[in-house]
Amino acid sequence: MVPVTLQPRRAPQRDGLVEVDPGPPGPPGPGNTGTAQGDVLARLRDRSAQRPRFDPGLAGGLRAWLEDGAGALVARRGDDALPLHLGPRLLLGPADQNSPSRQTLALAPKRENYPSQVVTSYLVHALFRQLVTTGSVGDPLTDALDALGLHPNRAGLIRHVGRLDRRARTELRAELTDQIGHLRELTPHFAPGWLPRTDDRLAIPLAGGRVVLCGVFDLLVGAPAPGQASLCALQLTSGGPWAFARTALHYLALLETLRHGNPPFRLGLLDSAVGRYVIEDVQQEHLRAMASHLVTRLALLAGADD
């Protein structure tokens, strides 16, 4: 399947991606039929019976390649250093983020002041999980705060939103209403038999656990099957850089390959800020390219840790 990006005609064109107008959104109908969400579902299911077969030795080969890169990093840091947990922001972001200082590899301090885009991202992700789980969302701001309030590590974010003045809260609520509107149009309703689950965490240890590659699938459907690519992954971005979000999907596909021996066979990315999406097949070239990038980045980090 050739990657194709769909978005409403009025949305700004970015990143030089192919844009197709799926037509004006109609009134919500029953199930997934006749809407953008129906199209997302159809593209996820398209030719799903002909799932690609991946080389059974691919996962082992990719792991060996990454182990070499991680080994060099561990050698520079020393055996007694704490395990290094690396996520997509550090591994896929601009290389100049890896400033040559030890601070780069230090644990991030607890935040109390959050940029507005980060706040929106957390809240939209919470609403996305609710939409997938129950199919409905009430007042977006209230629901998102109720959901995040159950995670102790989000207490700082909740306090931050609580300190916003009335005008900022109104703007935040309007932004969430806009984004959840797009998500309602885009997010398919997955039957329980598809095994939809949200926030599926991956943590792939390398070098005996001294380097850990981390990531989170926003939504996975399907069950892992030995020897077969059997999963679909849907990721969400709420206005962040589109190209970065697409690269991060390939990163997650690589981690899934290392976890279960096969990548997802299809990936989707939903942009709740403008209502566009892309669906694409995973190919071995994606995984090799991502592994190559990670080895290079691990080498950069090894240099930065001097």
Next chain:
Amino acid sequence: MTELVGQAGLAGLAGLPAASGLPAPSPLTVALLRPLRADHCLVSSAEIERLSAELGALVAHRPGGPFRLTDYLVRTTLWPSASPGPSSPFAWSAGTARRGIGLAAVRSLVAGTTQSPVDGVGLAVSRAISDERGGRGPISSMGQWLAGLTAAGRAAVQADAVTWATRLWSSLDWKAFDSPPVIGRDHWWDSPHSSLLAIRSRAEVRGSSTDGRGNPVSVHLVVLGGPRRAAVRSELSLVALAEALRTGDPQPPGRIVGWWPDSGHFVSLEVDQVTLSLGVATVARTVALLGASERGSGAAA
């Protein structure tokens, strides 16, 4: 101690034949259910009794007791750097509720009461709330907590539990179990020699396999979180020890498998003399450290 380290999807493990026309069992299923080695020796009942007495003697006259040892207490006592941060009093959250709800969901799936993790979690949550509101069954603090949540809060709890349950449900081939597995029942061993010592055996799935002579043995799957760590063998040996010491179970423990869903890795320990000795050593070190910290805080006071 025979130890197997593996990873889902990367290495086929011999031991369980695939039924004709069906896909091969998952590597985790094979690692859990395959027969023990032909030369595996179960620990004798006399040796079990000796270990029981040894453990009772360990805690006699120790400060810091009573000792109710869990895998969590062992991990945080022996390897404090592995702890994510300062411990805080227990409170229900999406994270602390997902295992209990997820286990109830998998239990209903295995029993055939529900057909998917989403349905199983929905049933578990609605039952907990209706029992709480109807005053049925014992008082459940989780039921009280769930009943007080908003719809969005409950959805967040359900979302976490669905993910937890789906990972466990889809990792094992449930038809490979000869008899229905036991899902999520923790066991406690209370020392007959000292009221100061109890050891918990936490396992998410318990089934049966056979030893080298074809005799039935119990096998136990433990779902692990956090990073891979050296402490895991000690944590799993505690489960093995508690299972071996418990009386009244017709099947002696044969194998403990620890599994990390985040990475797909698993580690398997067969329950033999070496594993149980590691379990006793783990208890001894934990009790000594807990007693020392008690003495230290007493001296400071």
